[in-house]
Amino acid sequence: xxxxxxxxxxxxxxxxxxxxxxxxxxxxxxxxxxxxxxxxxxxxxxxxxxxxxxxxxxxxxxxxxxxxxxxxxxxxxxxxxxxxxxxxxxxxxxxxxxxxxxxxxxxxxxxxxxxxxxxxxxxxxxxxxxxxxxxxxxxxxxxxxxxxxxxxxxxxxxxxxxxxxxxxxxxxxxxxxxxxxxxxxxxxxxxxxxxxxxxxxx
Amino acid sequence: xxxxxxxxxxxxxxxxxxxxxxxxxxxxxxxxxxxxxxxxxxxxxxxxxxxxxxxxxxxxxxxxxxxxxxxxxxxxxxxxxxxxxxxxxxxxxxxxxxxxxxxxxxxxxxxxxxxxxxxxxxxxxxxxxxxxxxxxxxxxxxxxxxxxx
Numbered sequence: 001x002x003x004x005x006x007x008x009x010x011x012x013x014x015x016x017x018x019x020x021x022x023x024x025x026x027x028x029x030x031x032x033x034x035x036x037x038x039x040x041x042x043x044x045x046x047x048x049x050x051x052x053x054x055x056x057x058x059x060x061x062x063x064x065x066x067x068x069x070x071x072x073x074x075x076x077x078x079x080x081x082x083x084x085x086x087x088x089x090x091x092x093x094x095x096x097x098x099x100x101x102x103x104x105x106x107x108x109x110x111x112x113x114x115x116x117x118x119x120x121x122x123x124x125x126x127x128x129x130x131x132x133x134x135x136x137x138x139x140x141x142x143x144x145x146x147x148x149x150x151x152x153x154x155x156x157x158x159x160x161x162x163x164x165x166x167x168x169x170x171x172x173x174x175x176x177x178x179x180x181x182x183x184x185x186x187x188x189x190x191x192x193x194x195x196x197x198x199x200x201x202x
Numbered sequence: 203x204x205x206x207x208x209x210x211x212x213x214x215x216x217x218x219x220x221x222x223x224x225x226x227x228x229x230x231x232x233x234x235x236x237x238x239x240x241x242x243x244x245x246x247x248x249x250x251x252x253x254x255x256x257x258x259x260x261x262x263x264x265x266x267x268x269x270x271x272x273x274x275x276x277x278x279x280x281x282x283x284x285x286x287x288x289x290x291x292x293x294x295x296x297x298x299x300x301x302x303x304x305x306x307x308x309x310x311x312x313x314x315x316x317x318x319x320x321x322x323x324x325x326x327x328x329x330x331x332x333x334x335x336x337x338x339x340x341x342x343x344x345x346x347x348x349x350x351x
Binding site for chain 1: 213214215253255256257258293294296315317318319320321322323324325330335337
């Protein structure tokens with residue numbers, strides 16, 4: 001996987017140096033945090049094993065210049081026979097609000113569709129988290145299921161949404177915009193510094 | 203067993219013999235052989251991906267291709283659901299089927315709600331087929347069991 005750049009976020013593969021920060025953050029982030037563990041506290045070793053279980057690609061989003069950790073993007077359960085995979089994101093609330101974590105997710109998805117022959121990507125979201133990006137329904141993704149009262153949280157239950165991102169629709173819309181933007185950024189960087197620090201989308 | 207009917211085990215193709223047992227038991231909480239009155243093996247029923255935190259699990263039933271085999275789906279599902287809801291503190295049990303597979307549980311007398319319809323989920327016989335997820339809730343199951351008694 002390439003290292004992907006945007007002025008607000010850099011998306012790069014997870015490295016062992018990220019493990020401690022990821023373990024601490026994954027258990028406390030309210031957006032997608034703990035999705036692997038369902039309320040359990042994994043030991044450091046168990047966390048690393050779970051981190052890579054069934055994973056095809058996994059990246060962190062970091063904010064320049066200090067490399068503050070914004071979020072974790074995971075592609076797992078890849079099924080090339082049927083042409084789909086699942087994705088997950090965990091992020092800090094304030095970076096969800098700023099849009100940086102979602103830009104990082106957009107770069108991650110575009111790179112997946114660029115490098116792999118997936119027709120579709122699936123994602124699950126608790127109802128509470130879904131409200132944060134529900135405006136994208138029908139434009140960026142399709143809601144194909146709603147599991148009533150699926151998730152137990154805070155002494156009650158929450159619905160879980162099953163979402164699909166279609167390759168054709170994504171690459172014609174958001175993917176095309178992100179690729180154009182990446183080309184412009186690369187052209188700008190090459191025009192000024194005459195070098196690109198990392199690979200860019202496209 | 204017809205591989206195309208056993209999606210949980212064969213979704214990426216039939217596992218090689220040395221991996222089959224591991225795949226068979228992966229994530230499984232209960233696994234039963236379905237036998238007829240003459241003790242012939244007719245299929246397999248399993249409960250898997252049980253999540254005690256959320257109180258949910260998934261069920262999977264595969265019946266050997268044979269005349270009248272689809273008629274067994276309802277009785278086997280009832281026994282498996284009895285086992286699931288009586289032995290575990292589950293709120294919901296999910297079942298999943300693809301468009302080309304045996305009739306959905308709703309057509310077998312099982313009271314469930316289709317909560318997801320994943321369009322063109324799996325490839326089979328040269329085309330893509332939709333996947334449906336049916337949820338059977340504990341209250342509905344108790345009500346059905348009371349009527350049956």
